[in-house]
Amino acid sequence: MEKIKVRDSVGATLIHDMTQIIPGVVKGPRFRKGHVIREEDIPVLLSMGKEHIYVWDQKPDLIHENEAAERLAQAVAGSGLILDEPKEGKITLTAAYDGLLYSSEEGILALNTLEGVILSTRHNHYPVKKHDKIAGTRVVPLMIEEKIILEAEETAKAFSSPILEVRPLKPFKVGLIITGSEVFHGRIKDKFGPVLRSKVENWGSTILDLKFSNDDVTMIQNSIHDQLALGAEMILVSGGMSVDPDDVTPTAIKEIGAELVTYGAPVLPGAMFLLAYIGNVPIMGLPGCVMYAKTTAFDLIAPRILTGERLTRRDIVKLGSGGLCLECPVCTYPHCAFGK
Template sequence: MKKVPVEEAVGMVLGHDMTQIIPGEFKGVRFKKGHIIKEEDISVLKSMGKNHIYSFELNEGQCHEDEAAIRIAKTVQGDGIELDGPNEGKVSLIAKQSGLLKVNKSGLAAINSCDELILATLHNNTVVKEGQVLAGTRINPLIIEEEKIKKVEEVGKEFANGVLNLRLFQNLHVGILITGSEVYSGRIEDKFAPVLKEKVNKLNNKVLEVRYAPDDPEKIKEEILGLIEAGAELIITGGGMSVDPDDVTPSGIRKTGAKIETYGAPVLPGSMFMLAYLDEVPILGVPACGMYNDTTVLDLVLPRVLTGEEVKRKDIIDLAHGGLCLKCDVCSHPICPFGKA
């Protein structure tokens, strides 16, 4: 590369995007790669703090920042993800549809261990919308050795399932069972089912049916089995999860013959959460906190289950790091530390 004063650069072709920053007003590309510098551009370049430009030609074995960023992005690009750019040397990875971002953290670390480049992502297991930026990548210099990009591509091949993937929400039939004799008898109004239905609907799924059961393990078992017989592919129970003698939902779940992955989660609120599987049907036992807290353990587990992921005990244990909700006056989840590790 050759450093050329802007006064001598008229007629030259820019080899990279040039960014203009006007504090409080604008930050973006002022001159795109390939722009032929004109006389009137000189004053603009100087106002941008650019008294020199780089004039260069790629030598054999070198790779321009735009091509390099595209190749890195393609290396980590998985299902449900499209590319945008390059823009100012950066390529963004975008969600094609709403879903759950899965980041292989070992793969991410391996990519960023390569020289002269970066890959930054959202957190693993972030719920995202169509068109949302999931990650961005670029190299730090304008030109990088071809061998360094080839190394990145080889590293990417070591992760068979990809470094970044977008898992789509499945259209599961969700059955809800609200337990508690006081609700079952009509003594008090049920306010739990509407909360659970809203959380399911927000993740592009619908509730098949809502049922009720008294504080009787046998009745709870019967209603769970009845929901499954009616076509439910996921069961969410609400209430009756504590150690009080009248809270018998865990006993009812056990009576179905379901395999218990965990009873208890290192998450607050939601420590009395239960995760079980009856054959291939997940059963989520949600404690009463799910009714009156904006965000609980359910918000960390439900999106994963609705993508078809088989959540295990270890996955629940891993929620401990970041599992303490700050209980902000205005809840901004998922744009907060809750559930992030």
């Protein structure tokens, strides 16, 4: 790069975006890369505090910040992401559709340890909507050695999955079983079903069938078999999840021959959550808090299953870091620390 005085720069071509900041009015690129300086631009540049500008002095081992940011974005982007145009040396990645963000914490760390490389993202497993901002890439210097970007590209390739991707939630046919003698015998009105129906439909799935069961192991197991026979791709069994002797839902699920992943999750609310599989069909035992708490372990775990991910006990255990809901008077999830 060659440094020249702004007053002598008419006809020169900018090699980077130049930001103008007027407090309370504007903050953004006033002149874009490639702009040819005109006489009328000189007062504007001086008002921006620019006494000098830099003109292109290409060297074979250096690349411009815009190209570097774009190559970084392309290296980390998997499915479900859209790259915008370079802006002030940055590339923003946005969601192509609604879904769940999957990000490699190890990959993000590996890239950011490279000198001059920046990758900033949302948290792993963040629920996103179409057009939501997901991540940004840039480099610190205006010009960066190409070998660093090549190393970044090779680093990204070393991971078996993309550093960043948005996975859509698949539409599941969900079988719903409401347990509890008080509901089964009609002594109280079921309030669990409407809550679960709303959540399931909000995730793009449908309730295949709704059954009520007494607090009886055999009856619960028969209800599970009925849901499987109907073609349920996911089964939710609500209630009866505590250590009370009358709460037999965990026993019914465990003794039906299901592969138990976990009974208990380090998440509050939702500690008595259960996850098991019969073949490829996930069965979730839902504690009472799911009925009245806005966000619980169920909201952290179910969307991941709906992307097609098969969860392990380790996946559930890792939720302990960030698994404490602050139970704010007005729930703002996912725009909070819960599940992060």
